[in-house]
Amino acid sequence: MSKHLNTAANRQPQAKWKRVALACAVAVGTFASGVASAWEPTKSVEFVVPAGTGGGADQMARFIQGVITKNNLMKQSMVVVNKSGGAGAEGFLDVKGSNKDPHKIIITLSNLFTTPLATGVPFNWKDLTPVQMLALDQFIFWVNADTPYKTAKEYVDAVKAAGPNKMKMGGTGSKQEDQIITVAIEKQTGAKFTYIPYKGGGEVAVQLVGKHVDSTVNNPIEAVEQWRAGKLRPLCVFDDKKMPYTAKVASNMSWGDIPTCASQGVSVDYQMLRGIFMPPGVTKEQVKFYVDLFKKVRETPDWKEFMEKGAFDTTALTGEDYVNWVTREEQRHQALMAEAGFLAKK
Amino acid sequence: MSEHDKESGGAADDTPAASYRTIDAVTAVVIFAIGAVVAWDSYRIGAKWGSDGPEAGYFPFYIGLILCISSIVNFINALREKSFAEGGESFVSKSSLRMVFSVMIPTIIYVAAIGGVGPVPGVGIYVASVIFIAVFMLWLGKYGWGKTLGVSIGVPVFFFLMFEIWFKVPLPKGPLEAMLGLD
């Protein structure tokens, strides 16, 4: 660790001179305050959340805002703005339209892929500048703790036995990640659910506690408190490996004790991107500022605690790896949604 | 409203600019058109009662239909009202309309100035507000320059501090703020 830091520090002076030259060339006519250092925001940064208040993306954005403020990681302030209209299209279009604006970043959900595919609204991740993958959000198969189902297999068998459309699956939004997973389960097992869309993940978890639906595929953070209170039961995680967290969470179970769905005969594997993008046309210097900023965020103990509480997959990619990952994921969504019949009618 | 004095405006021109009947009928026609558009677009995306409840266009389709029907009734009722010749009501008198326009037109110019129109860039909300309040006070209120400048600059400055500095809510800004390094 310390070695790594040393080399980074050594490299800095040379890079600095290059940056000064660059900044001088670019900054004609602007009132750059600190010319001596790398690019930094000169006014407050708008952090766009393409989803409503209280959801997973919103919680994470506000948490990041808090961590940055608490640890003084940035001189300017950060403002979280929710632009949830049209399944997030409002937010993405806003960032797409803010060409070369370095004071705007956006956090993604899967709606980065699903919204343009399902509605035909014209935007694509290639219209934005990729910055950084922060984490991947897991999905877990939940049932109410009062039901007798202990494993995913038992539950799926019960769904099949009840007959098509008898059991209700609650989820967030229509033709988005929750419904994609539901359709994938149906294709895999032959069970048939009635999918009921709600507006937010927290609401979905509460509907399951109130037994208005029979199961959900909530993200861990959306349902963890209800699990701890003994209201919900996790059946399996939609990933190819178990989660790494071994601290006990509820009823003597840890996140790591939850089996994978594949091991239960439901081989569905799906994670959701929590990543950062910027508007098109920003400079490398500006992207680097945010990459460094999020590196510092991810090193804080607060962040590590947050990751564990929400049982996130902490894979964090930048640069080309990130672009490749997003490209692959886009193709996968295209295929999944075409199969489910969710693509917008042309 | 009638309790308040109407001594304003001096010699008011009470000639009607439009009859109540005309405006009532025109409004009904406009609402009918909106209803028709709503119904048509909803029909396009599917307005049936499917196997698992109504489709996306089901409710909007009937909303459009009810809009059309009720505006037909309103249109007929409007035609039954008395026209001018028969001593019908006035919708708005010429002098009142002039007053309304004296507020409406500056307001529209004000909004256009904030964000610009088409390729023409706007001057931002603060500069536009200074000019708007000043014009209003000088032209309609007949205030002196001192008072006018005080209010017209003071209010936007207060809002600037409030929104940009205090609550960090960015409002549209133009070249002046950029020049001063405030954006």
Add this chain to the structure above:
Amino acid sequence: MEEISSLMHGFAVALTPMNIGLMMIGILLGVLIGVLPGLGGANGVAILLPLTFAMGSTPAGQVSAIILLSCIYWGALFGGAITSILFNIPGEPWSVATTFDGYPMSQKGKAGEALTAAFTSSFVGAFIAVLMITFLAPMVARFALRFGPPEFFSVYLLTFCSFVGMTKSPPFKTLAAMMLGFALAAVGLDTVTGQLRLTFGFTELLKGFDFLIAVIGLFGIGEILLTIEEGLNFKGTEGKMRMKVVLETWKELPKYWKTSLRSSAIGCWMGITPGGATPASFMGYGVAKKLSPNGANFGKGEIEGVVAPETAAHAAGTAALLPMLTLGIPGSPTAAVLLGGLLIWGLQPGPLLFEEKKDFVWGLIASMYLGNVVGLIVVLTTVPLFAAILRVPFSIIAPVILVICAIGAFTVHQSMFDVWLMIIFGIIGYVFKKLDYPMAPMVLAIVLGDRAEDAFRQSMLASQGSLAVFFSNGLVGSITALALLMLFWAPLSATIARLRR
């Protein structure tokens, strides 16, 4: 009783000089936010949230921080009524119903009375809601769990039905206005199918029509245009500006205890479910008009018409914190931001919060009592100040109001398109008012239209298209029945009166 001792402990935690100071700051800030349309409680809370992180490291500090934040929330609830009463511009969505009688009162020169009534009723509503949170929290949280889509739909139906027959406008104009509201509410993405509706390819329409923009235009701009017709002399007459007005109004308020209680009950219920403060205020007003002996005078400047919606809104706003704490579902955007604050302090709202963080929860509940008392005192002292604004000449106040409206419309979505929409709504408001199209049903339809439709269609999905779901259990059945009773209230009460004779 266990609650009492916990509460006393909470008071001990909350009642420090610093906390009282924070309450005053929070309330004043909140009032300021409430006054300006477009700046919501969410803005204020969001801005102060980072400041409070430093405080949030110790349990006592957490209580101080949440006191500051929640007092902004109370302040915003109090403050929303101010512009509604003075200028017919609702500062917050839940203040729309306050304009119906509050503005006519101020036109009659009774702005001071209206403000006093609004503030006092807010306090009463909040107080009753806090009592409920103190003693019934666990039971009430369980009650909230019983609300699924059919129950939500029946609640929305009840809100509409309690409002039917309120206006004396021609029936087909009422129908057209209401349907126009529904049509506007339908614009944007359909939650249930994920399809875009009525957007005609315009990306500006994706986000739909925001209620606040419609209201600022219809009420605020429309009213200015109507006023200007009369010439430039400002119509608002000078009311009594002294503090005496407060005491005089207080003498009158106990007469309306029935309305207060009814509205508090409605507010608590809507806050918990969580239907929110906005439907609560409409329902409170509608029910009061139907059941009050003064009902016929509502809309002409009846003080009871201010008491009813304000009590309900504030009760709902307060009660909404309960589902946030116990279930983690925020009842309003402000509550959502508060929720974010709790998370960063490591407080995860949920069923266990009341057991694991006793100090914090009871400190917060104690601060609700204290915050509202402090709030009432603070806002009442501002009554003469706000009433004095009415003396500012029209040619100064009108452009300032227009600027505030433009800022308000812009901030909702950071969009200039919305400012243009506001102007169009202003013209619609002007024409509609003159042609006797009622605005209230239209606004109500914009607020609740898509929520009601979502709930209805979610119910239909669950029941496989059977309407019987709305009578499938005692709870939903009785709410639906109540809604139908409200719908046919006018003919029913007429028949009963005739039979008695």
